[in-house]
Amino acid sequence: MPHFHVEYSGNLEDIVDMGGLCECIRATAAGIDTFPMPGIRVRAVRVDHYAIADGNPVHGFIDISVRIRAGRSADIKQDATQRIFEAVGAYLAPAMTRHSIALSLEMRDIDPELSPKTGTIRDHLGVPPQET
Numbered sequence: 001m002p003h004f005h006v007e008y009s010g011n012l013e014d015i016v017d018m019g020g021l022c023e024c025i026r027a028t029a030a031g032i033d034t035f036p037m038p039g040i041r042v043r044a045v046r047v048d049h050y051a052i053a054d055g056n057p058v059h060g061f062i063d064i065s066v067r068i069r070a071g072r073s074a075d076i077k078q079d080a081t082q083r084i085f086e087a088v089g090a091y092l093a094p095a096m097t098r099h100s101i102a103l104s105l106e107m108r109d110i111d112p113e114l115s116p117k118t119g120t121i122r123d124h125l126g127v128p129p130q131e132t
Helices: 018-030 074-098 121-125
Strands: 003-009 041-047 060-069 101-110
Touching: 003 018, 018 041, 018 074, 060 074, 074 101
Parallel strands: 003 041, 060 101
Antiparallel strands: 003 060
């Protein structure tokens, strides 16, 4: 963990480099001690059907959902949320200056009893096994 799910309005496709945004999030998360690097997942999904504010199609949105395994303190989660939101805000600043874009981020805990995980990424990274 963490898993980042980015939803964005389709009208931003030519305005924001979404691959670059995913890398910005991944790199920021990798620098946060509470997030094991092998467990970081960032994905972005374009949303083609949406309605925003007054209905003007020039408005866009980027919504980031962060899911983490439960057990971290409120202070750690607040610090991680702020660091990620600030990094994304800095990455998007040029686009947000020129375009109407709503940015949001929400972090929430996942109950580990209800979220089994398996994978071989650690094997290929040469990293010792650990819960991600």
